[in-house]
Amino acid sequence: MSKKVHLEDLKGKLIVSCQASVGDALYGSETMCKMAIAARDGGASGIRANSPEDVALICSKVDLPVIGLWKRHYPDSEVYITPTYADVESMAQAGAQIVALDATLRPRPNGETLEEIVKKIRQNYSCLLMADVSTLEEGIHAYKLGFDIVSTTLSGYTPYSVQSEDPDIALVGELTKRIPIPVFAEGRIQTLEQVERLLENGAFSVVIGSTITRPHVITKRFVDKMDQMKAEIKRLENELAK
Numbered sequence: 001m002s003k004k005v006h007l008e009d010l011k012g013k014l015i016v017s018c019q020a021s022v023g024d025a026l027y028g029s030e031t032m033c034k035m036a037i038a039a040r041d042g043g044a045s046g047i048r049a050n051s052p053e054d055v056a057l058i059c060s061k062v063d064l065p066v067i068g069l070w071k072r073h074y075p076d077s078e079v080y081i082t083p084t085y086a087d088v089e090s091m092a093q094a095g096a097q098i099v100a101l102d103a104t105l106r107p108r109p110n111g112e113t114l115e116e117i118v119k120k121i122r123q124n125y126s127c128l129l130m131a132d133v134s135t136l137e138e139g140i141h142a143y144k145l146g147f148d149i150v151s152t153t154l155s156g157y158t159p160y161s162v163q164s165e166d167p168d169i170a171l172v173g174e175l176t177k178r179i180p181i182p183v184f185a186e187g188r189i190q191t192l193e194q195v196e197r198l199l200e201n202g203a204f205s206v207v208i209g210s211t212i213t214r215p216h217v218i219t220k221r222f223v224d225k226m227d228q229m230k231a232e233i234k235r236l237e238n239e240l241a242k
């Protein structure tokens with residue numbers, strides 16, 4: 001049974017998402033656990049992690065609250081973040097103090113509903129529930145279903161939500177005005193200035209993944225920018241040569 005987490009301990013704090021996909025150089029529970037230890041050593045107040053294996057290992061080695069999710073793809077649904085009751089149950093059993101699940105209004109596998117999942121988890125487990133949403137409507141709906149936290153995780157990742165390369169600062173502000181539970185800012189956060197604006201807009205906590213724990217993503221961002229700059233210099237040289 002996971003230890004109780006006190007959300008106040010996460011207020012104004014950083015949660016580091018330690019996740020890697022199959023095929024990533026850093027894929028594997030041992031490596032993700034080392035990432036979580038490094039995040040703890042850097043002062044993170046919580047960890048977000050994917051899969052029962054990674055969560056169980058991190059919970060055993062890192063004395064921080066763990067937000068557990070399980071990315072699983074089902075043929076009959078677009079929902080892939082902890083889609084079914086069994087997936088949520090696996091994360092609670094792995095020891096996650098908080099279980100994050102897709103809280104969009106999209107159809108779930110096997111015809112399961114978010115309402116049924118929340119009700120059943122509340123009957124059987126003491127973990128907190130975090131709603132990964134992409135719109136204000138989904139956040140309000142998740143609050144009404146009894147979630148403990150709403151996170152902007154999926155903004156920009158559903159076809160009907162705001163598409164941007166930046167974090168959805170506006171959604172954080174809208175959610176904090178409309179629901180009384182903690183709103184976590186999550187998704188595409190890359191700079192301290194963005195963190196400042198997110199907190200100013202009412203973010204309870206900030207979740208950062210790729211910019212801290214995905215070296216290939218960080219590397220690609222620099223490489224792409226430098227290639228752009230090189231191409232621009234070449235273009236200007238050609239202009240001057242005319």
Ligand SMILES: CC(=O)N[C@H](C=O)[C@@H](O)[C@H](O)[C@H](O)COP(=O)(O)O
Pocket residue numbers: 017019069153154157186187188189207208209210211
């Ligand atoms: C869209 C989706 O599946 N997001 C996932 C949610 O767990 C993770 O892949 C993200 O890395 C995490 O939300 C943190 O975001 P960022 O890596 O941009 O800091």
